[in-house]
């Protein structure tokens with residue numbers, strides 16, 4: 001499933017140069033974005049970046065100040081929320097407290113005037129979908145947080161919208177339940193064949209669930225890509241920093257050849273990388289590399305193209321992995337992580353030990369400063 005790589009794939013949701021202003025303040029700035037049918041799409045960004053505003057415009061709660069939003073080729077301008085094939089599930093999933101689970105789910109269907117027997121069928125189907133058949137007669141306060149969340153979900157898909165919008169859907173759940181629910185949401189999306197657009201500020205959540213992620217900052221999209229691309233090939237410092245941990249080596253491009261780029265750091269240390277991006281010799285750049293791409297060893301690694309010496313600043317054992325901070329001799333702090341595949345590391349390094357960090361030329365990306 002990768003319609004974004006297919007030049008013939010039909011766009012499903014299109015934000016076309018959309019701007020949203022609140023008075024003088026620009027919440028969404030001339031933003032264009034395409035989402036495909038059946039995609040699980042995440043809008044990821046810090047508080048205030050405009051992601052909820054984008055979702056609310058798609059739902060019809062706000063109208064763009066400029067630009068268009070299309071759904072399946074149809075311009076949505078002027079179409080009220082209830083007439084859009086879109087439903088929204090909110091963070092504070094306000095269930096009706098005095099209604100049973102089944103009545104909560106049936107509410108929207110009744111309002112729509114669906115015949116009673118059809119409602120009963122649909123509600124049963126929805127209860128089965130979210131595995132709450134035996135809770136049909138309970139009220140929300142008699143449910144756990146996760147169960148309530150599933151009722152809210154069942155309610156929001158009961159009308160069979162084509163697109164489900166989720167604004168921080170799992171924000172109220174604790175970490176463990178949130179992770180479980182992420183997988184449930186993915187299964188549900190597959191099963192229903194719907195397009196999901198989720199807003200989150202939690203990068204792990206976006207990475208786990210989404211087919212593609214749009215990373216937003218100040219009302220603009222910084223990058224749209226699959227989780228792997230966003231992590232492995234960020235196109236800006238902002239994205240590299242926003243998703244996961246990263247080391248940044250500042251330097252200048254000293255030499256640019258067909259396949260290799262030589263970078264000189266501020267203190268003269270040299271790094272050789274394979275992907276120089278479109279930087280030219282003399283350019284000020286940063287080399288961004290993820291902690292797990294860096295190897296730490298007590299001896300100078302033989303054959304390593306890039307090896308820098310320093311001292312262990314601290315070591316943190318996290319169970320699944322160990323995280324090292326190495327202070328290089330030029331003063332730069334490097335974070336490196338190693339999975340604890342075997343029980344005991346065969347190269348145990350501890351605080352203040354001399355250490356080498358090494359990495360392959362293709363292990364990171366060169367970005368504009």
Ligand code: ATP
Pocket residue numbers: 022025027045046047048049050051052053054201
């Ligand atoms: P959060 O995760 O905190 O909800 P967000 O990225 O979803 O953040 P938005 O809710 O889209 O951010 O808001 C983007 C910006 O627009 C914020 O600075 C917010 O204060 C502003 N904003 C949103 N709605 C309005 C409004 N109705 N009137 C004025 N300003 C608004």
